[in-house]
Amino acid sequence: MNIARIGLIGISGFGSIHLRSIEYLQGKMLDLKAVVAVNYEKNKDIINKLSLNGVKYFKDYRQMLNEMKDLDFVVISTPIHFHAQMAIDAIKQGFNVLLEKPPAVTIQDINAIIEAKRNYNKICAVDFQNTSGTAFRKLIEYIKSGKLGKIKTIIGVGCWKRDDSYYQRNNWAGKLVVNNNYVLDGTINNPLAHLLNNELIIAESSERGGGEPKEVISELYHGHRIEGEDTTCVKIVTTKGIEIYYYSTLCNMQEETPYIIIEAEEAKIYWNYDNKFLIKYFDGNEEVYDGGKEDLFVKIYENMIEHLFEGKELYCSVEITKNFVLASNGAFESSKKIFDIPSEFIEVNIKNGKKFTYIKNIREIIKYASENKKLFSETNIQWGKKTELFKLDNYNKFELFKN
Numbered sequence: 528m529n530i531a532r533i534g535l536i537g538i539s540g541f542g543s544i545h546l547r548s549i550e551y552l553q554g555k556m557l558d559l560k561a562v563v564a565v566n567y568e569k570n571k572d573i574i575n576k577l578s579l580n581g582v583k584y585f586k587d588y589r590q591m592l593n594e595m596k597d598l599d600f601v602v603i604s605t606p607i608h609f610h611a612q613m614a615i616d617a618i619k620q621g622f623n624v625l626l627e628k629p630p631a632v633t634i635q636d637i638n639a640i641i642e643a644k645r646n647y648n649k650i651c652a653v654d655f656q657n658t659s660g661t662a663f664r665k666l667i668e669y670i671k672s673g674k675l676g677k678i679k680t681i682i683g684v685g686c687w688k689r690d691d692s693y694y695q696r697n698n699w700a701g702k703l704v705v706n707n708n709y710v711l712d713g714t715i716n717n718p719l720a721h722l723l724n725n726e727l728i729i730a731e732s733s734e735r736g737g738g739e740p741k742e743v744i745s746e747l748y749h750g751h752r753i754e755g756e757d758t759t760c761v762k763i764v765t766t767k768g769i770e771i772y773y774y775s776t777l778c779n780m781q782e783e784t785p786y787i788i789i790e791a792e793e794a795k796i797y798w799n800y801d802n803k804f805l806i807k808y809f810d811g812n813e814e815v816y817d818g819g820k821e822d823l824f825v826k827i828y829e830n831m832i833e834h835l836f837e838g839k840e841l842y843c844s845v846e847i848t849k850n851f852v853l854a855s856n857g858a859f860e861s862s863k864k865i866f867d868i869p870s871e872f873i874e875v876n877i878k879n880g881k882k883f884t885y886i887k888n889i890r891e892i893i894k895y896a897s898e899n900k901k902l903f904s905e906t907n908i909q910w911g912k913k914t915e916l917f918k919l920d921n922y923n924k925f926e927l928f929k930n
């Protein structure tokens with residue numbers, strides 16, 4: 528196997544997870560040649576350590592793109608609102624790209640990345656690492672083979688908790704717009720983006736266009752006092768008539784394993800973030816699969832490199848994530864605003880010096896809504912707000928929230 532020469536843009540924050548994967552594969556599958564960090568002082572220990580191993584440091588990513596022409600690909604792990612511009616710049620300078628999720632915030636930006644990629648004939652993969660687990664790969668194989676029959680409904684549920692420091696860690700967390708750039712940070716675009724993306728990939732694997740959102744109705748709420756959403760329900764109908772439901776919160780009492788339930792013609796399938804699935808066939812047979820503990824981040828790198836050198840299918844190409852961006856934009860268009868959960872339904876707890884915001888009974892509310900395929904406003908909760916269906920025919924520009 529060839530060794531891929533790579534450059535990494537963004538080394539702190541989530542960049543440290545990239546460095547961990549890179550270190551694991553260094554010399555075996557890849558060779559880190561350059562890193563970019565805007566703040567030298569903050570990162571000087573790691574930069575100095577890398578420099579001793581021959582890794583070049585750049586303050587500006589454009590300089591790296593100008594000077595390191597022989598890289599096989601560049602990795603972009605920077606704030607959400609920089610993804611599209613950096614990916615397009617890299618592609619136009621002749622680089623393949625492994626881009627952090629979400630690939631882009633708006634439909635116009637994802638279209639621009641895909642267009643650049645086509646024009647310059649480059650590879651662009653997205654670091655939606657939950658597409659790389661063995662259980663998910665096997666499930667996709669089963670769906671493509673047709674053995675589960677046509678997919679009718681997909682339901683995704685993710686209930687996590689976050690304390691206030693999560694929203695204070697940088698200048699874009701929990702924001703809709705930063706310096707006139709879209710971020711739309713929240714469950715959909717950030718922590719539980721993987722859940723929605725996997726649902727859409729499942730739908731797209733069943734038939735071409737199966738995961739392409741045609742219409743969306745959604746309700747976006749926040750329990751935390753932030754701009755963005757932290758508690759959401761979305762219903763998507765795709766061009767092939769598959770119904771996709773997505774329920775998320777960061778205001779749960781505990782961290783629970785997100786899961787997806789698929790209703791297909793031949794079986795009901797349960798997949799979860801623990802790399803497991805259970806298939807209950809309607810003929811009475813059952814199949815359980817446990818992929819065990821895997822480093823999904825490393826597996827995304829391996830896939831990128833195997834795609835590059837051996838033509839192996841990409842787990843998550845930028846093209847397939849267009850459905851995700853469409854669904855996300857559709858959700859914001861349908862809800863139009865982020866509704867406050869009134870304070871009588873909120874509980875704030877301080878634990879070990881950390882301040883947590885809970886929405887009362889959110890776990891039960893999501894359980895009931897997801898089991899009955901209802902939006903929150905269709906249940907009997909008092910804070911539910913009705914919204915309007917948004918049709919995505921010929922949709923090509925997101926322009927909410929900027930005055």
Ligand SMILES: NC(=O)c1ccc[n+]([C@@H]2O[C@H](COP(=O)([O-])OP(=O)(O)OC[C@H]3O[C@@H](n4cnc5c(N)ncnc54)[C@H](O)[C@@H]3O)[C@@H](O)[C@H]2O)c1
Nearest residue numbers: 537538539540541542564565604605606607627628629697
């Ligand atoms: N795949 C996952 O599960 C996962 C998990 C967490 C975060 N992420 C993603 O990782 C990305 C980074 O998140 P984060 O929390 O590390 O953000 P962050 O704000 O901490 O910034 C990350 C890095 O970007 C660098 N950066 C900022 N501006 C830059 C510029 N102009 N040029 C070059 N580098 C610049 C910073 O130096 C920093 O190293 C986001 O897209 C986020 O969605 C993915």
